Amino acid sequence: MRLRKATALTASAVALALAATACGGGDDEGGDGGGGGEIVIGIKFDQPGLGLMNPDGDYVGFDVDVATYIAGELGYEPDQIVFEEAPSPERENLLSRGDVDMIVASYSISEEREERVDFAGPYFLAHQDLLVRADYEVPDEEAINDMTLCSVSGSTSAANVQRDFAPDAALEEYNTYSECLTGLENGAIDALTTDDSILAGYAAQETHQGKFALAGLQLSDEYYGVGLPKDSEDLDAVNEAITAMVEDGSWDQFVEEHFGPAGYEPEPAPEIGARP
Incomplete structure (x- = not known):
């Protein structure tokens, strides 16, 4: 068409x-x-x-x-x-x-x-970041290698993790960010990684306010x-x-x-x- x-x-x-x-x-x-x-x-x-x-x-x-x-x-x-x-x-x-x-x-x-x-x-223009539980601190980018991360299959965020900034991190890939968020909430993963725009949306939801925080890392440029x-x-x-x-x-x-x-x-x- x-x-x-x-x-x-x-x-x-x-x-x-x-x-x-x-x-x-x-x-x-x-x-x-x-x-x-x-x-x-x-x-x-x-x-x-x-x-x-x-x-x-x-x-x-x-x-x-x-x-x-x-x-x-x-x-x-x-x-x-x-x-x-x-x-x-x-x-x-x-x-x-x-x-x-x-x-x-x-x-x-x-x-x-x-x-x-x-x-x-x-x-x-967004930047890849991490969403973590509110009481969880990520001291620097190197610390990501010791974490269990979740992202969505087929996303650039998942590809970036092991290729660009955290080759030793454990990476779980699900079909939706909502599944990752459940794992983050119950402690099965340490962080959800994707674009900061997406993470901000989840953190701002009324049911999630106070539970999660962005790590504040600009790990990539996403146009x-x-x-x-x-x-x-x-x-x-x-x-x-x-x-x-x-x-x-x-x-x-x-x-x-x-x-x-x-x-x-x-x-x-x-x-x-x-x-x-």
Whole structure:
């Protein structure tokens, strides 16, 4: 499917299409610029602050707002967006199979991934850190080698541990960060390691406040990009949408809403085309 930026002409077409299908099916797959179809976007369902599915079925978080903004710039109304869960190990597969049109899911850009998918952006810069129990201290980076860590299968965080900064650490890999968090709470692991943006979201949850703390280590630079199918024709349009989001102040608004309560202050929005 080719996504197209909305224009006055497409907006008129959308209105006519919606009127014509108000009493009908309207479940076409993959519309052009929102012309009566849907856009399917992969997000995380279990990352507080970034992408979280509430018990009532609503989706909230920074990535959700970014995805909704981009879709709007491409001509899609919120009710034309279908959110699909995008677990870390499956993101490239979801794009290559055509299960989703794009992925906005704390998706760090890497050379290895760029061999299989395209990335628009980046739209966010995070740093890998550790989440530990509140009474647990990590004196320095070297001490990580003596710890049992948990991360998510297929994530850059898991790869970074043994390749870059803690080759002797014991590493447990689960499918979701929520599983890691359970292990951290019951003492089965010493730390959950992933991006500080994700960790801040968990630490700020009402049920976790006071239990966990970030170690405050900047172990890597993680540039979040919007994942697109390889050789996508929509790369420029998505980059334009990200630029508009930053320039009109929406990016700052999303940051304050979702990260402000955690006391987490992220880096300024990175330049389009920046890479690790």
